[in-house]
Ligand SMILES: *[C@@H]1O[C@H](CO)[C@@H](O)[C@H](O)[C@H]1NC(C)=O
Ligand SMILES: *[C@@H]1O[C@H](CO)[C@@H](O)[C@H](O)[C@H]1NC(C)=O
Ligand SMILES: *[C@@H]1O[C@H](CO)[C@@H](O)[C@H](O)[C@H]1NC(C)=O
Ligand SMILES: *[C@@H]1O[C@H](CO)[C@@H](O)[C@H](O)[C@H]1NC(C)=O
Ligand SMILES: *[C@@H]1O[C@H](CO)[C@@H](O)[C@H](O)[C@H]1NC(C)=O
């Protein structure tokens with residue numbers, strides 16, 4: 001069942017999806033869709049104007065690296081083209097070859113994947129399969145090498161295990177087989193003493209995947225379907241196992257947004273596949289592990305992310321189905337990184353960050369961003385969440401930094417809630 005009534009703010013994109021024939025502006029005016037916490041509804045229309053404006057080419061200063069460019073070609077729920085360009089330099093496609101974004105378009109989540117892996121790992125915590133302070137190596141054979149003997153489960157959740165940011169060499173070119181790539185993750189040494197340093201690392205969640213697969217005997221995508229997306233009927237949330245390439249007509253019918261002309265931007269070391277990357281995962285390391293990884297690889301849309309966020313605001317339940325206990329959900333909103341000022345972190349979720357929540361930032365505001373142009377934020381005190389889905393890496397990852405749009409969302413939502 002799709003959510004028909006939205007209890008919290010839900011990025012309005014969700015409200016739009018519930019009424020596909022109405023324009024988003026119409027929906028914003030519909031009082032029944034606005035929760036009582038919205039004391040200043042016009043701020044939501046200002047938000048729409050503001051976030052839509054960045055689809056027009058302009059010099060947005062450092063956000064567009066001082067070039068005349070849009071920050072993103074499309075934003076879900078509002079406006080734009082999910083396929084717009086013919087090459088990495090921004091040659092525009094003929095109009096009939098472009099694709100308009102739809103309210104329920106499916107985007108490559110990039111690092112929002114980590115939040116789904118987080119929920120799956122929290123379920124195992126809750127069931128006593130492992131504890132937060134357990135050593136990962138006690139549950140995952142082969143992990144306790146390279147200075148990792150003392151890495152705990154908690155350190156994986158909070159990016160304090162001591163890993164470098166990414167595997168080097170990249171999994172997709174450094175190794176010939178999936179078995180070797182899995183071994184490479186297990187073998188990766190730490191560069192800092194476990195627990196001594198905060199350093200955001202994809203290796204934290206690659207390791208979490210291996211831990212989960214070990215203790216459940218299920219591949220991550222099957223575990224996700226069994227424990228989360230299945231029970232919550234999130235039918236638009238999936239991994240593309242096997243990096244299956246689909247034809248243009250199929251991609252359009254499935255409403256999947258395009259991403260980058262990777263080979264043009266970064267050269268022949270990039271995965272060899274049809275360009276632009278479209279329907280197979282943008283993240284090269286996730287591509288190298290068959291499209292399924294704990295750190296990236298997931299596809300989803302605004303409605304399903306809305307269900308995900310509302311489940312967390314509901315303290316673990318949605319539509320009568322419980323996937324987490326309330327006390328476990330509290331761990332999302334608990335700062336485990338007090339030793340690292342500026343890097344507050346609950347399990348899996350960042351806390352108190354300006355760059356994705358702007359004026360809404362607080363220790364009770366949990367969220368994350370994804371490299372492809374996604375972000376999600378959940379504010380417990382106001383019972384509000386919002387998602388921002390853009391395909392900012394189309395046609396070229398080096399075109400923009402969209403944090404300004406993420407911060408503006410926080411600003412206008414704070415206004416709508418009467419906080420500013
Ligand atoms: C969006 O709103 C912010 C905050 O008011 C403002 O600084 C910025 O210039 C606006 N951006 C656009 C493109 O209108
Ligand atoms: C894109 O621009 C670069 C630098 O100007 C140039 O070398 C390259 O050939 C261009 N690519 C295309 C497809 O036009
Ligand atoms: C793990 O911690 C113990 C106890 O503090 C220490 O003696 C040992 O050297 C540590 N191992 C590694 C590989 O850091
Ligand atoms: C969820 O838990 C928090 C913290 O205990 C509480 O403040 C909030 O009211 C709960 N929300 C719901 C919907 O039960
Ligand atoms: C999922 O769909 C099934 C079958 O339609 C329904 O019984 C169940 O309540 C739904 N669950 C949620 C969380 O919406």
Ligand SMILES: *[C@@H]1O[C@H](CO)[C@@H](O)[C@H](O)[C@H]1NC(C)=O
Nearest residue numbers: 065264265266396397398399
């Ligand atoms: C694009 O970004 C990549 C990685 O961020 C960098 O290695 C590359 O040099 C950049 N290319 C250009 C033309 O800016």
